[in-house]
Amino acid sequence: MPFYLDVLGVECSYGAVKVIDGMAFSIKQGCFAGIIGPNGSGKSTLLRCISRALKPVRGTVLLEGESLYKMSPREAARKMAVVPQETAVNFPFTVEEIIMMGRSPHLGRFQAEGKRDYEITGRSMDLTNTRHLAGRQVTAISGGERQRVIIAKALAQEPELILLDEPTSHLDINQQVEILSLLQRMNREGGLTILAVFHDLNLAAQFCDLMILMQKGKAYRVGKPEDVLTVDSIKEVYGTRVLIKKHPVTGRPAVFLLTRREGEVPGKGRIHVVCGGGAGAAVLGLLAEHGFAVTAGVLNMGDIDWETAKFLELEMTEEAPFSDISDRSYRENMEMIQRADACVLVSIPFGRGNLKNLEAVSRACAWGKPVLLVEEREIGERDFTGGEATLMYNQLKEQGAVVLQGGAEVPEVLAGLLQARL
């Protein structure tokens, strides 16, 4: 099958500044394609170029093999509709009148709107859920409603291709999903080809079949969402570290943002965090963010603390999933505690399987290392050993372990403790 839209070596400039520099990609008919990229990478300019608002200096765009720039404005408008980021209408047209304007490329100079035009306008209103607004003035409706009206106008054009520039950036999440689901339905059921600029990577990944990641006016990567949205490509193009997971429901890639991490600060100190499950994730992140050298253990593979440590690239003691702490990992954990300047025990529940963690902490106490206990819940509530854990835990307190109510002040308190020891 030949491609529907071919962008061939397009170059675009604003004055002397080259904004699009040799962009090339092709999309098939019936494709839902998304353009992503950092601010200033040329996404909107590319879209303006394809929408004929801007003529490329070099290269061309073909629509079904025919140069887009050689078509008459009317001819192009019958095939392609454009939804800008925001539309300001200064004159008090009614919503219906605005949507009816979508019919203008199909009407002759003296031709009045006919029955068919009213039918199509009505259908566009139904699809976009704007029928109840029909008689309202477009100047007096909300931004979200106005965007739906503009999309209805675009649909009334009966286009084969629809171009959208961040169509949902001014909408709340409910409206975002509503609009994009509508477009997805038009795409799947109506065979509408869609090319949209997205600011939100997750929205793009959810809805697009094809993604075009732009960097400095070029296509950095074009392909399926899972091939385009990778930790490395995001790091390369956006210069930021993210976590990419499969969306639990849709299976599409989902991007999680992370706070900026400065890296380990020499001399700040080495901290070992005894955690597990998901109780320690926040403390791990916080300590790493503050520049401590952090180790963790003993962690069962696949749990949240393990994933967090993995992601933060921390050294840790691992144990097989859902397994008790073995002698081998206990020893490994002890070695880490030995190397650390201080030890933190977070609010984990204790059962027979991880009692060895508590043992390890008491050894740290015995060695005279500062020990912090984060006590978000009373030990009694999380003791599943029949009192043994409570006993050991209270001994820690007697041995001089510092108790904190929450994890937030851990870095500060630790810094103070380590300072005092010097």
Next chain:
Amino acid sequence: MEVLKEVCFLNPQRRVWRWRMINAMLFGVLGLAVVVCSTIGPAQISPLDVMVMLVRKLPWVGSMVPPGDWPESHETIIFQMRLARVVLAVLVGAGLASSGVVLQGLLQNPMADPYILGISSGAALGATAAMLFGLGMHTLGVFALPLTAFAGAVATAITVYNVARVGGRTPVSTLILAGIAVGSFLSAVTSYFMITSGQNIHQVVFWLMGGLAGRGWDHVLVLLPYIVAGLAVMLLNVRKLNVMLLGDEPAQHLGVDVERLKQVLLGAATLTAAAAVAVSGVIGFVGLIIPHAVRLVVGPDHRVLLPAATLAGAIFLTAADTLARVAAAPGEIPVGVITALCGGPFFIYLLRKKKEPGF
């Protein structure tokens, strides 16, 4: 819910019918205004006589109506003096209002008026040159003033358009700013001429305020082709003008050749307004207020707005000019003073009344 639908949805037939009714009504009012305003003046002539006189001038039906028993002089007063001026007011009012509608739409700016491209300043400079330095007076006679004014106006509009043109496009904001800049410059030149000429500048000031005193059928004939041609071009593009209100790029996406439409409509609106200014001087507010007032009543759709505003402009200026003629008789008030006196407060009223953003 059913009732709501009924209210919300425009019935296409009913809408077209409503538009026709509005225009028919305005047309009737204009006819009435022409007759009534022709009767007003020092010589008392009854409206009925005027009507019969007019009907008798019509082809075919005219010969069927018997002449009345009015004195010969009345017919002379009506046809040689008053009617020419009333018709001129109709044409100037129509030209300024239609030009205002088109420019407001084309520039997507509710503050636009026929003079936004600086043509009033250009016309003023041309007219001043004719009045103070006798430019063209020898060769052109009475038409020296309108022709120099017209030339000044058109030259200014062309200059502004070219100044605003950047890389094959004429962005609206640049166009407006260029109009202001060139207009201010030309106004300064005009002022300089007025101050340094050492002549009586009373005539110039009077012209600048705009008026129809002393104009006759000759002026009507000069103006008529421009108004007719200009209006025709504007009326041919009303649907595109509607789409232009969405902005340049959205209009292009709906299949309008925006740059071409700008050239055609700026050309039509400018020529219409320039011709009107050339015969009448700078009459303010008609081209700004009438489009707004009419839009308030009929809505922003140019298919009804343009003809309705054209008729309303004609009615308004006919009435205003009659007032200018008789209010300070035997002297005259420049009609521009009357339009500004009515227009200013009305505009403020519109601004205060408006509760929603936008126009």
